[in-house]
Structures are given as C-alpha cells and as structure tokens.
Amino acid sequence: MYLNVLRYLARRVVFALAAFLFFIVAIFTLPRLIPGNPVDVLVSRLVMQAQANPELIHAVHRKFMEEFGVGLPLWKQFTRFVAQLLRGDLGTSISMYPRKVSEILALFLPWTVALLIPAILVSWAVGNFLGVLIAWRRGTVLDRVITPILLTINRIPFYWFAMVMLFIFAVYLRFFPIGDTYRWGLSPGLNWNFVVNYLHHYALPFLTLVVISTGGWAIGMRSMTIYELGSDYILFADLLGLPQRRLLAYAFRSACLPQVTELGLNFGLMLGGSLLLELVFNYRGMGSITFQALSTLDYPLIQGIFIVLAAAVIAVNLVVDIVYGLVDPRIKVT
Amino acid sequence: MNTLLVAKDVKAYYSSPKGFVRAVDGVTLDINPGDVVGVAGESGCGKSTLSNVLMMNVQPPLKFVGGKLILEGVGDLAVMERQKVKAQVWGKVIALVPQSALNALIPTRKVGAFIKDVLGYHLKLDARKASALAQRRFQELGLPVETLAKYPHQLSGGMRQRVVIAIATLLNPKLLIADEPTSALDVSTQKQVLKMFLHLKTEHIVRAIVFITHDIAILRQIATRIAIMYAGKVMEVGPMEAVIQRPVHPYTCSLIRSVLTPEPEVKERGLSHLAGDPPDLLQPPAGCRFHPRCPQSMAICTQEAPPVVGLGKDHFVSCYLVLEGCQC
Amino acid sequence: MLRVVNLTKVYTTGFLRRRTVLAVDGINFAVQEGEIISLVGESGSGKTTTAQMILRFLPPTSGKVEFEGKDIWAFKTKKELKSYWRQVHGIFQDPYAAFNPMYKADRILYQVFNLMDSHISISDRRRLVREALEAMKLRPEEVMGRYPHQLSGGQRQRMMIARCYILKPKLIVADEPLSMVDASVRAGILKLFLELRDRYKTAVIFITHDLGLAYYMSQRILVMHRGKVVEEATPEEILSAPQHPYTRRLIEDIPLIVRKWVDI
Numbered sequence: 069m070y071l072n073v074l075r076y077l078a079r080r081v082v083f084a085l086a087a088f089l090f091f092i093v094a095i096f097t098l099p100r101l102i103p104g105n106p107v108d109v110l111v112s113r114l115v116m117q118a119q120a121n122p123e124l125i126h127a128v129h130r131k132f133m134e135e136f137g138v139g140l141p142l143w144k145q146f147t148r149f150v151a152q153l154l155r156g157d158l159g160t161s162i163s164m165y166p167r168k169v170s171e172i173l174a175l176f177l178p179w180t181v182a183l184l185i186p187a188i189l190v191s192w193a194v195g196n197f198l199g200v201l202i203a204w205r206r207g208t209v210l211d212r213v214i215t216p217i218l219l220t221i222n223r224i225p226f227y228w229f230a231m232v233m234l235f236i237f238a239v240y241l242r243f244f245p246i247g248d249t250y251r252w253g254l255s256p257g258l259n260w261n262f263v264v265n266y267l268h269h270y271a272l273p274f275l276t277l278v279v280i281s282t283g284g285w286a287i288g289m290r291s292m293t294i295y296e297l298g299s300d301y302i303l304f305a306d307l308l309g310l311p312q313r314r315l316l317a318y319a320f321r322s323a324c325l326p327q328v329t330e331l332g333l334n335f336g337l338m339l340g341g342s343l344l345l346e347l348v349f350n351y352r353g354m355g356s357i358t359f360q361a362l363s364t365l366d367y368p369l370i371q372g373i374f375i376v377l378a379a380a381v382i383a384v385n386l387v388v389d390i391v392y393g394l395v396d397p398r399i400k401v402t
Numbered sequence: 403m404n405t406l407l408v409a410k411d412v413k414a415y416y417s418s419p420k421g422f423v424r425a426v427d428g429v430t431l432d433i434n435p436g437d438v439v440g441v442a443g444e445s446g447c448g449k450s451t452l453s454n455v456l457m458m459n460v461q462p463p464l465k466f467v468g469g470k471l472i473l474e475g476v477g478d479l480a481v482m483e484r485q486k487v488k489a490q491v492w493g494k495v496i497a498l499v500p501q502s503a504l505n506a507l508i509p510t511r512k513v514g515a516f517i518k519d520v521l522g523y524h525l526k527l528d529a530r531k532a533s534a535l536a537q538r539r540f541q542e543l544g545l546p547v548e549t550l551a552k553y554p555h556q557l558s559g560g561m562r563q564r565v566v567i568a569i570a571t572l573l574n575p576k577l578l579i580a581d582e583p584t585s586a587l588d589v590s591t592q593k594q595v596l597k598m599f600l601h602l603k604t605e606h607i608v609r610a611i612v613f614i615t616h617d618i619a620i621l622r623q624i625a626t627r628i629a630i631m632y633a634g635k636v637m638e639v640g641p642m643e644a645v646i647q648r649p650v651h652p653y654t655c656s657l658i659r660s661v662l663t664p665e666p667e668v669k670e671r672g673l674s675h676l677a678g679d680p681p682d683l684l685q686p687p688a689g690c691r692f693h694p695r696c697p698q699s700m701a702i703c704t705q706e707a708p709p710v711v712g713l714g715k716d717h718f719v720s721c722y723l724v725l726e727g728c729q730c
Numbered sequence: 731m732l733r734v735v736n737l738t739k740v741y742t743t744g745f746l747r748r749r750t751v752l753a754v755d756g757i758n759f760a761v762q763e764g765e766i767i768s769l770v771g772e773s774g775s776g777k778t779t780t781a782q783m784i785l786r787f788l789p790p791t792s793g794k795v796e797f798e799g800k801d802i803w804a805f806k807t808k809k810e811l812k813s814y815w816r817q818v819h820g821i822f823q824d825p826y827a828a829f830n831p832m833y834k835a836d837r838i839l840y841q842v843f844n845l846m847d848s849h850i851s852i853s854d855r856r857r858l859v860r861e862a863l864e865a866m867k868l869r870p871e872e873v874m875g876r877y878p879h880q881l882s883g884g885q886r887q888r889m890m891i892a893r894c895y896i897l898k899p900k901l902i903v904a905d906e907p908l909s910m911v912d913a914s915v916r917a918g919i920l921k922l923f924l925e926l927r928d929r930y931k932t933a934v935i936f937i938t939h940d941l942g943l944a945y946y947m948s949q950r951i952l953v954m955h956r957g958k959v960v961e962e963a964t965p966e967e968i969l970s971a972p973q974h975p976y977t978r979r980l981i982e983d984i985p986l987i988v989r990k991w992v993d994i
Binding site: 444445588589590592593596597600616617618619620622623624646656657658660661662663664665666667668669672673674675676677679680 | 772773867882883884885908912913914915916917918920921939940941942943944945946965966969979980981983984985986987988989990991994
C-alpha cells in the first residue's frame with residue numbers, strides 16, 4: 069500500500085521536474101534565437117527608449133555580455149544559466165540597475181501571494197459549499213435565483229469586473245481607497261496602524277477576486293454533486309434508510325475530488341487574472357512589476373518573473389496531485 | 403402466517419412529454435413468508451419499475467397512480483409519505499439489491515466503514531460493536547472478513563455483488579427485493595450468489611425474497627412462486643413447478659419455450675418465438691396487451707382485458723383461453 | 731475452408747514495467763463449408779480476441795489464420811481484403827454500435843454494396859435490400875427510413891444478418907449475437923442462421939458464453955478457458971461426458987429449465 073503511494077508521488081515529482089526543465093530550456097533558448105548578438109539587440113532597444121544615460125548603458129552592456137556568456141559554446145552557456153538559477157541568481161535588472169532581479173521579486177512577490185492564496189482558498193471553500201447547497205436544494209427558488217447569477221459572474225472578465233467594483237465601492241460609495249497597497253509613507257510592519265491600513269486597501273481586490281472565482285467553483289460543484297446524488301451508491305444508501313445529511317456527505321466527498329484537480333488547473337488562470345487585477349487596483353504585486361518590466365523591456369526581470377510564475381504553477385499542481393493521491397482511495401490503494 | 407406484503411392493483415406510470423408510460427399497470431401480488439417470488443419478463447415489461455414500487459421508492463417522473471401496498475405490521479405504504487416510509491421501512495423491513503449493484507458501494511469508503519455508518523445510524527452501535535457484528539455476519543454468509551478493510555474497487559464483481567447483498571440484509575429485513583442481481587456475472591459466480599440468497603432465507607435472516615430477472619432458468623432453481631410480466635401486467639402467477647411445467651398463458655408458454663439451456667429436451671422440442679415486438683407502453687393495445695403477438699388470439703381478446711382466473715391453489719392466469727378449458 | 735493454426739495473441743500493457751497477458755494461447759481448429767461451430771468461454775477466455783483475429787481486425791502475435799489455403803495476413807491489396815471481408819463477415823454483440831446514429835438504419839444494408847466489386851444498378855440494390863429484409867421477416871416499411879434508435883434490439887440484429895443475405899458470405903463470425911435480444915425473439919434470429927446455412931452453405935462460428943446456444947445450434951463445440959481450447963467435441967459428447975474439469979464445472983453451474991440443481 070505505502071509502496072503504491074510512494075510510486076505515485078515519485079511519478080508526480082519527476083513529471084513536475086520535467087515540466088520545469090522544459091520551461092527553463094525554452095526561456096534560455098528564446099532570447100538566443102534573436103539573430104546576431106542578443107545583448108546588442110537588447111541594449112539597443114533599451115537605448116531606443118532614450119531614457120538611460122550612456123554610462124548606464126555601457127555598464128548594462130558589460131554586465132549583460134558577462135551574464136549571457138556570449139561567445140561561449142551553447143551548452144556551457146546553459147550550464148552557467150542553470151548554475152546561476154540554482155544559486156537563486158536571476159541576473160540584474162536593467163530598468164532598476166544595479167538591483168538584482170531576485171531582490172526585486174522578493175519585494176513584490178509576498179504581496180501577490182498574500183492576495184492570491186487566501187482568495188483562492190476562500191473562493192474554493194465558499195464556492196463548493198454554495199455548490200453543494202444549491203445541488204441539494206436543486207429546483208427550488210434558491211437554485212433558480214442563485215445559479216443564473218453565478219453563471220453570469222463566472223463569465224465576466226476579471227479586469228472589467230474589477231473596474232466596476234472599483235467604480236461602485238471606491239469612487240462612488242467611497243467605502244475603500246481608490247488604489248495602492250497601503251497609504252503612502254507607511255512602512256510595512258506588524259503594527260496595528262499598518263495592518264489596518266493594508267487591510268482597508270486589500271479588501272476590494274480580495275473581494276473582487278473571491279466573488280469572481282466563487283461562481284466557477286459553485287457551478288462546477290453543483291453539477292458534480294447533482295451527478296453524484298444520482299449515482300447508484302447514493303440510491304443504495306438511500307434505500308438503506310440512511311438520512312439525507314449522510315447521503316449528501318457521501319456525494320460531497322466524491323464530488324470534491326475533481327474539484328481538487330481543478331484547483332491546480334485553475335491556478336494558472338487565477339494567477340493571470342490577479343496580475344491584471346493588480347494593475348486595475350494599482351496594487352503593488354507581481355502584476356505591477358510585470359507591467360513595468362514589459363514596458364521597459366527589462367529582459368532579465370521579465371525572465372525572472374516568468375521563471376517564478378512557472379515554478380509557482382508547477383509547484384501548485386504538484387501539491388494538488390499529491391493531495392488528490394492522499395484523498396482518493398482509488399489512487400492510494402490499487 | 404400472515405401475508406408479508408400484499409400488492410393490490412398497483413399502478414405506477416412514468417410521466418413523459420408524450421403522456422403516461424404505463425410501466426406497472428394493475429399488478430396484484432401476494433408475498434408470503436418463506437416465499438422466493440420470481441418476477442420474470444422481457445426488457446421493458448415493467449419488472450424493474452415494480453421492484454421500486456413494491457417498496458414505495460417512487461420519485462418523479464415515476465408516479466404512483468393507484469392501488470394498495472399493505473405491509474404486515476405497518477399498513478398501506480401507498481398512503482404514507484415518502485419520508486415516513488423511508489424511516490419506518492427501508493433497510494429495516496424491506497431492503498433492495500439494486501440492478502446496478504456493482505456500483506452500489508461508495509467508492510471513497512471502505513466496506514467496513516460503510517457498514518459502521520449503517521449500523522451506527524439504525525442500531526446506534528458504536529464502531530467496535532458494529533465491527534464485531536459485521537464480522538459475524540460476513541463469516542455467517544461465507545464472505546472473507548478481510549473484505550471489510552477494502553475499498554469497493556479492490557473487490558471483484560462477484561464479491562461486490564455479495565457484499566451489497568450482505569449489507570442490504572444487515573438489519574434482518576423481512577423482505578429482500580433483488581433486481582437482476584446476477585445478470586453481469588459469470589455462471590460460477592452467479593451460482594454462488596444464488597446460493598447466498600437461499601442461505602439468507604434458510605438462516606431466517608430474511609423471511610421472503612422477490613427476485614426479478616429475465617432468466618427463467620434461474621427462477622427454476624431458486625423460486626417457489628413465479629410471476630410472468632408482460633407490458634406492465636402480470637399475465638400468470640403461480641407455484642414455480644406449475645408455471646414452468648404446466649404453463650397456461652400463451653405468453654408464458656412461449657417464454658418458457660424460448661429458454662435456451664443445454665438440455666436434450668430443449669433441443670428436441672425446439673425453441674418457439676414470437677413475431678413482433680413488445681407494445682409501446684405509452685399507448686398499450688386495447689383488450690389483452692398480448693393479443694397483437696398472441697398465436698391464439700380471439701376476437702374478444704382485442705376488445706376487453708381478460709379477467710384473472712384462479713386455477714387450483716395460488717395459480718392465477720389472465721387469459722380467455724382458460725375459460726374455454728384450453729391449455730397451450 | 732478456414733483453418734486456425736497455433737493462433738496466439740499476447741497483449742503487453744504498462745509503459746515502464748511491461749506486463750504481458752496471454753489472451754489467446756496457441757489454438758487450432760478448422761471450419762468446413764456449411765458447418766456451424768461454437769467457441770464457448772466466459773469473459774476473459776480469449777474468445778472475442780480470437781474472433782477479431784479471424785476477422786482480420788487484430789494481428790496475431792504468432793500463428794496464422796488460413797482462408798481457403800491462404801494466410802489472411804498475406805493479403806495486401808485492397809481488392810484481396812475486400813474479397814475476404816465479403817466472404818468472411820462479422821456479426822456483433824451490440825448491433826447498435828455498428829450503426830451510425832446520424833444516418834437512417836437502412837444505410838447499413840446499402841453499405842455492403844461497397845464490398846461487392848461488380849457493378850449493381852440502383853434499382854437492383856433496392857430490390858436486393860427489400861428481399862433481404864423480407865427474408866429476415868422484417869417488414870420493410872417498419873425499418874426503412876427509420877433511425878437506429880427507433881428500432882428494437884431484435885430488429886437491429888436482424889438488419890445485421892440481412893447484410894449477410896445480400897453478401898452471401900462463406901463464413902459468418904457471430905460474437906454473442908443474442909445478448910442484446912429479448913428471449914421471445916431469439917429463436918427467430920437463430921432460425922435465420924440455419925436458413926443461410928441451408929440455402930447458401932454458409933458456415934457459422936458462434937462466439938458465446940452461452941453453452942445453451944452452442945448446444946442448440948452447433949455441430950461442434952470448442953470450450954475456451956484462459957486462452958486455450960480445453961475441450962472440443964460434439965454438443966452431445968460435451969453434455970453427457972465432459973472431459974475437462976472446467977467444462978464440467980461450467981455445465982454444473984448453468985441454470986437449467988428442465989432439471990433442478992441438487993446442490994442448492
């Protein structure tokens with residue numbers, strides 16, 4: 069039995085590593101596909117932005133030649149690239165020269181994690197609960213009112229819904245600040261003043277993310293639960309006289325399993341949505357830094373961001389697969 | 403002894419956009435203690451619907467239209483609310499082994515855990531006592547006790563089938579209804595399951611069994627009485643030997659003579675078959691429902707439904723031929 | 731006419747840890763013109779795999795199937811293949827699966843003309859289809875122009891056998907032809923096979939789990955168990971003096987209609 073679990077886990081880990089490796093190869097190859105000397109190309113683009121002084125450009129060029137290892141054989145460049153990566157060295161930013169990419173990411177990543185992870189967990193829990201509830205009461209007024217609303221919400225684009233929320237609750241009702249992560253001048257720390265101010269800024273993007281994701285979870289859970297409630301084992305349990313609550317618990321357990329996998333599949337989607345959302349709310353996380361990196365063509369920073377995002381998506385999917393293996397006996401014991 | 407369950411002129415229809423599908427249309431059946439009542443018929447004759455109707459598991463689109471279902475010691479189930487029937491009858495007095503028994507176990511729960519749920523709810527037993535009772539019952543029925551620690555997907559089809567039967571009878575219901583419980587099994591496994599049914603009866607775990615099947619040869623082996631259904635109605639019902647060896651209704655005759663078993667007698671007399679297909683239960687034919695396919699159909703058969711005629715002890719036929727003293 | 735020589739099929743499963751399953755294990759038999767034989771076995775005995783290899787749907791791992799002296803896997807041209815499938819025709823357990831639900835049911839009959847090489851005029855095709863349906867005791871107006879789901883299991887299986895009336899194959903491989911058909915119409919379907927045999931000397935191989943069917947219909951019965959033919963004899967011999975323990979158990983466990991089990 070335990071051997072099975074181990075074999076399953078090992079397979080998942082190998083798969084995740086392979087996926088990450090594939091991504092690394094792609095990210096390494098893409099700039100090197102640029103004809104000529106990639107550093108020249110990248111730096112000349114930077115010059116066209118016409119905002120950097122010659123001295124800086126020179127420094128960047130030198131640093132870049134060194135980092136890219138232009139002239140070395142490709143395999144040597146790749147091993148260097150991987151070796152740097154393993155040390156956590158993602159290179160140096162251009163637009164914020166001479167700060168290291170890893171430093172910049174360390175500054176912005178926590179804010180995104182703080183927004184995204186609770187939003188995903190809360191929407192997953194609320195959505196699934198709501199889904200089971202309306203599945204149980206299907207056909208009643210509750211179902212007929214809530215289900216269309218959820219379906220509509222599920223189809224709204226993130227950024228559009230964010231702007232509507234911003235307009236209603238910040239601009240018009242003035243319940244929440246219009247943007248930013250915390251009041252200008254405050255320094256982050258675990259003190260009452262800061263936490264309250266942060267939560268005040270945090271509430272609107274968080275709620276937007278939760279509301280919009282809840283719809284999808286609830287709809288999925290509703291149909292899964294209805295399907296399970298119609299299955300043969302529920303019929304048998306019903307005919308054994310077991311109470312409704314118990315039947316619902318059985319159906320819920322089975323209906324949850326696909327929702328766990330869905331969590332992993334959806335993570336990438338929610339991540340993308342939340343990056344856009346950050347821009348709308350001017351929230352200082354990965355979204356805003358990505359926007360900045362893209363608009364200044366800060367190549368090392370862009371590369372660093374994508375490596376982190378890819379690692380996150382792969383890691384979450386790995387965790388989800390492991391959790392699934394632990395909760396589904398059909399995988400646990402074969 | 404009192405009759406366990408009396409079904410009197412029971413009618414249950416499916417409502418569909420085109421009208422009512424008369425799946426069970428005036429079925430009268432007595433189930434006595436000690437009986438194994440076999441209900442036989444072809445696909446679409448209403449036998450599977452009957453299995454659910456007998457325990458009042460009637461949910462839309464199926465509708466209970468009329469008749470009585472008198473359960474000994476409880477009363478007429480037809481006038482009781484579904485919740486009340488469930489609380490008082492299901493699992494405790496009448497249990498069902500559903501047609502799809504292979505998928506009737508909860509995929510995410512071990513067999514033993516599910517049994518604890520059932521015993522915990524009905525008998526308020528704690529986990530230890532429930533487990534002891536489950537072990538005793540499994541031993542009694544010849545099932546390996548290790549099965550209790552397994553998930554359904556770890557069991558073979560035949561084992562799952564037997565586990566479902568064991569669980570259905572945990573509370574010693576008076577009546578066990580089984581709907582095609584062996585149709586997906588190999589013959590050897592089938593025989594074991596059939597033996598298990600009879601064992602339940604001889605050990606007085608259940609008092610009577612209703613066994614629904616399309617395979618009359620199985621009923622020959624285990625039934626005490628047989629009811630032959632056609633197009634929602636019982637055509638003939640009587641003691642097993644009488645119905646199989648001296649059938650009266652032309653449909654029963656042709657059904658029994660279409661059974662393909664490896665026996666010289668069957669080969670010698672040859673198989674019989676009927677022309678055409680069973681009627682559409684949305685618009686069943688007038689008169690006797692069998693008349694369009696009946697080789698001995700008469701003028702009156704097309705106009706009026708035949709009466710139920712008693713022939714000796716407990717043998718009833720719904721056919722005009724009996725009145726004329728004929729046998730097929 | 732058809733000879734099966736040392737026919738073997740090994741399935742390999744698993745990607746990293748290969749596992750092999752011996753589905754059919756070196757079986758031998760032959761079918762003569764106009765002969766009806768049965769391959770009897772339970773699920774997993776390899777009988778359906780055998781049928782698929784005879785019909786040239788599955789390549790054997792080793793051994794061969796010879797039709798009129800030629801190895802059927804040596805056929806290369808489309809013409810040879812067409813000719814083989816015209817002469818050796820399959821009938822399956824679930825006739826519904828053979829129909830395309832989007833088309834009317836009679837299309838399945840017109841399709842067989844693709845297997846026949848000589849040109850047949852449209853009016854001749856219509857006439858042949860009509861004759862075939864009548865031979866099947868199907869009223870053409872009951873099935874022509876209907877969709878597959880509007881037909882009963884018995885009607886669908888009759889349509890499949892009607893194809894054989896048009897094609898006049900030398901051998902029919904019938905895989906569980908009765909399992910989706912109601913008892914009261916079974917005998918009618920079996921009669922059709924006998925008529926084909928009597929009229930055109932068509933040989934039939936029944937592939938079935940039903941010893942009753944095999945006993946009733948065939949001249950010879952081959953009992954399959956775990957990929958091997960464990961016993962081959964006439965129906966009477968099988969029933970009165972089964973040699974192999976598996977056959978004996980099979981006969982003991984089949985519910986009968988005339989006799990009652992003594993051990994229950």
